[in-house]
Amino acid sequence: MESMRQQKVGRLLQKELSEIFRANAKTLFEGxxxxxTIVRVSPDLGSAKIYLSIMVTGDKAxxxxxxxxQAPAIRRLLGNNIRRQVRVIPELSFFIDDSLxxxxxxxxxxxx
Numbered sequence: 234m235e236s237m238r239q240q241k242v243g244r245l246l247q248k249e250l251s252e253i254f255r256a257n258a259k260t261l262f263e264g265x266x267x268x269x270t271i272v273r274v275s276p277d278l279g280s281a282k283i284y285l286s287i288m289v290t291g292d293k294a295x296x297x298x299x300x301x302x303q304a305p306a307i308r309r310l311l312g313n314n315i316r317r318q319v320r321v322i323p324e325l326s327f328f329i330d331d332s333l334x335x336x337x338x339x340x341x342x343x344x345x
Contacts, residue, residue, distance in 0.1 A: 235273075235274070236276070238278070239274045239275075239276065239278070242274050242278055242281075242319060242323075243272040243273065243274045243281070244272075245315060245318060245319070246272045246274065246281055246283070246311070246315075246323070247269050247271075247272045249311055249314045249315055250269045250272070250283060250307070250311060251268060251269045252314075253307060253310050253311060253314075254267045254268065254269065254285075257310070261303050261306065261307075262296070262299060262300065262303070263299070265287060265288075265296050265299075266287075266288045267285050267286070267287050267288075267296070267300065268285065268286045268288070269283060269284070269285060269286075270284050270285065270286045270330040270332070271283075271284040271330060272284070274323065275323070278319065278320075278321060278323060279321055279323055279324065280323050280324045280325075280326065281323040281324070281325055281326070282326050282328060283325055283326065283327050283328070284328050284329070284330035285297070285300065285327055285328070285329060285330060286329075286330050286333060287329065293329055294329075297327060297328075297329050300327050301327055304325055304327065307325060308322060308324075308325050311325075
C-alpha cells in the first residue's frame with residue numbers, strides 16, 4: 234500500500250515526465266509517441282519505476298532501450314522542473330506497460 238506522499242510524488246512525476254516526453258519527442262526519441270501510464274515510487278522516494286506506453290513504432294524494445302539511454306538527460310530535465318518541490322530527484326527505471334496490448338488481445342479473443 235502506497236502512502237499519501239508516495240502517491241503525490243508519483244502523480245507529480247507522471248505529470249512532469251509526460252510533459253518531458255511530449256516536448257522532447259523529436260529531439261530525444263526520434264518522434265516516437267511515448268506516454269507515461271504508471272509511476273511507482275519507493276517508500277524512501279529515492280527511486281521510481283516508470284511504465285511507458287510506446288505507440289506508432291514497430292519495435293517497442295528498441296524504443297525502450299533508447300529511452301533508457303536517455304535516462305540521465307530525462308532525470309536532469311525532471312530535476313530542473315521539480316527541484317523546488319522534492320528534496321531528492323528519484324532514480325528512474327523505465328519499463329514497457331503492456332496492459333493495452335493485453336486488453337486488445339483479450340478483446341480479439343472474445344470477438345472470435
